[in-house]
């Protein structure tokens with residue numbers, strides 16, 4: 031018993047082990063299914079093999095029986111089968127074997143295969159009926175079915191039992207009627223079997239028939255021609271029939287070859303025998319005595335290279351700048367004096383064209399300075415026009431110009447041309463540094479690092495492998511997609527998928543974690559659908575994250591061609607396309623992201639873009655850097671309006687100054703009757719100034735850059751918010767633009783007001799979807815990779831674009847700043863601006879010290895007049911923030927003007943106007 035018990039326990043434990051093993055193996059439902067499927071497949075294969083062998087055996091026995099080679103059984107089989115099928119029994123064994131093989135090999139489409147097999151058997155019966163109908167033996171009308179069967183079995187002919195049955199059915203239609211019906215049925219069966227249209231077949235036959243007739247006709251024509259020719263030819267020229275045929279064959283072969291060549295050329299998309307240039311230019315024509323002209327190629331500095339203007343060169347830019355200056359000098363000269371008609375005649379066409387365009391500008395309107403980068407981008411006619419000026423100028427001027435020219439030494443300072451007259455003038459525009467007018471020298475691009483080399487073919491291979499894996503992964507989840515495109519960006523690669531009809535986009539989005547797992551990717555971002563495309567984009571980080579150098583962006587055509595002096599080289603998008611943006615159009619930009627995500631680098635790229643694009647006369651910057659370390663390096667560059675502001679308390683002063691400057695500018699616009707900065711500058715340029723009077727200065731565009739808004743908001747939230755909102759709402763037309771960066775995208779830093787007024791955003795990597803929503807009102811930034819990976823969302827874009835921001839190192843910045851400091855005179859900042867900022871600051875300090883707001887007296891009078899101490903009322907009336915209004919109210923309470931807080935109700939007013947006036951007199 032005991033042993034029995036033990037053995038049963040052992041058994042049960044064994045069973046348990048087995049079950050666990052089985053469980054282990056089959057625990058996932060997918061695995062179990064797969065094993066069952068595999069087993070079933072193996073069984074099916076065996077069954078198929080047996081069936082094939084059996085059908086062959088049957089077919090062979092039937093075949094042997096038909097020829098009396100299968101013994102007495104065979105004789106019986108033959109008798110029976112002929113009785114059933116009549117004359118068609120001869121092919122019946124083959125049909126049996128073939129149909130079985132056909133069914134097995136088309137198992138996946140078994141329904142179709144069955145229909146086709148049935149059609150073959152019906153065809154057999156129809157053919158046997160046809161045979162009976164044609165032979166009519168035994169007579170269909172008079173014989174019974176059994177007699178027909180018997181007759182076919184004995185004589186191995188006729189329609190057999192089935193054929194007889196059909197014929198008997200069709201008997202009422204008579205012989206011809208039955209034949210027609212049988213024929214039609216045979217055709218239908220053939221259509222079902224072959225899946226070929228009968229009508230189109232007939233049409234084709236008709237076509238080929240007509241082609242044959244046509245060919246025969248051609249042959250006949252040729253033959254007639256030939257015989258006529260033969261009659262005309264002399265007897266010795268006459269060809270024998272064989273020779274004639276051989277020649278014909280040759281001709282035909284030639285024709286075929288020609289046809290093939292044509293087809294090949296079409297396939298290779300080559301045009302043959304076409305040339306647009308049919309004449310040789312004179313200078314390149316080969317002289318007969320010197321047929322091969324080989325000579326050394328020498329650099330021709332005089333000749334204008336049609337592409338030379340495409341290359342960005344600061345030197346060239348200087349030339350352009352100088353060209354521009356020259357132009358302004360020339361405007362003083364009458365037009366006729368400038369161009370020597372004889373010389374004009376000898377000029378090439380495009381030079382004249384370029385010149386006439388320039389003249390139009392010179393005489394017509396002032397060429398707007400901010401457009402001149404654009405002008406140098408339109409390089410085609412520029413150099414020629416420059417030459418033309420030189421030719422057109424009086425000789426001394428040209429000589430003088432050549433001396434002054436910056437060609438000789440890149441860094442050579444330009445002596446002030448005498449003709450300018452106002453060389454000693456100082457920039458008197460409000461807020462502009464009092465610097466001596468000196469031509470701005472654009473820093474050369476060689477100060478920046480070269481772009482690192484790109485990955486080659488291995489990246490391509492890797493991308494293709496990832497695309498396949500992606501497709502396979504989605505297929506495993508029942509989502510069939512086609513990969514339509516792969517865009518390889520610097521840090522991320524986007525795979526574009528087109529789902530099959532009926533696949534929901536949300537299903538692919540819900541599989542994002544599975545895709546991440548299968549691709550072993552750090553993070554993926556799904557863009558479903560890609561704006562403007564019928565595809566879904568899956569963005570996968572590259573194995574090796576590449577970076578984008580600022581230099582390659584500044585060298586790019588997009589940057590060069592951009593007309594705005596405040597163009598910002600953003601970076602490269604997912605397809606590697608250069609993205610540049612015009613800050614003027616943004617018109618204010620908010621940059622937010624977690625610490626270390628690349629905000630400061632982005633701000634540096636903005637500053638560098640401006641340095642490389644704009645003359646300080648056209649663009650000024652105010653930099654506010656409460657972090658104290660990021661932007662200080664720029665101190666001393668000529669674009670700065672005031673030294674970099676590092677004191678957060680001073681920052682609100684700077685912002686207030688900007689608000690005042692904006693108001694001032696609007697007043698000036700109103701006086702001049704223009705609507706914006708461009709209109710004002712245009713008017714100034716056109717203005718005729720009486721001699722001795724100073725011409726009004728044009729207004730520069732102003733970019734205010736704040737690196738870390740959170741620090742400012744901590745010190746003076748109300749003032750900063752007020753100033754930012756006022757600037758953001760109105761400053762666009764005044765040419766003042768804000769670039770604000772923050773690493774705390776919380777609602778108390780990026781307040782609703784700021785968000786509503788700053789329409790363009792850049793989101794760098796953030797830690798949560800909530801932060802992403804605070805910045806760009808949608809998720810996505812939490813999936814970014816950091817290090818310059820951004821979602822660029824300027825106003826006007828329907829969706830943010832993923833861009834790899836340009837990288838600029840501290841060394842590069844230092845080199846450029848050093849260059850600017852060396853090549854520009856020491857910048858003396860406008861006292862007025864600094865003073866205004868300091869006074870605001872001291873006023874703030876004073877207010878804090880004496881704890882009295884500047885609105886204290888006014889607010890007191892107002893509240894006494896309204897007999898209601900409400901903070902909201904103060905906010906509304908003085909257009910100030912809540913904090914400031916609350917502070918004023920507290921001060922009024924301290925002074926005894928209003929009573930203490932009573933819940934949410936307004937405070938009680940405790941003073942009369944006279945009492946308040948006395949209080950003010952005593953306390954000031």
Ligand SMILES: Nc1ncnc2c1ncn2[C@@H]1O[C@H](COP(=O)(O)OP(=O)(O)OP(=O)(O)O)[C@@H](O)[C@H]1O
Pocket residue numbers: 577578623624625626627628629630631632773817818819834835836837838
């Ligand atoms: N576009 C870029 N390409 C490559 N690397 C970058 C890029 N931008 C930033 N980085 C890398 O990320 C680091 C941090 O960048 P950055 O200092 O701009 O971050 P941040 O967001 O300003 O951080 P914090 O708010 O702490 O100052 C840089 O030192 C650099 O190595």
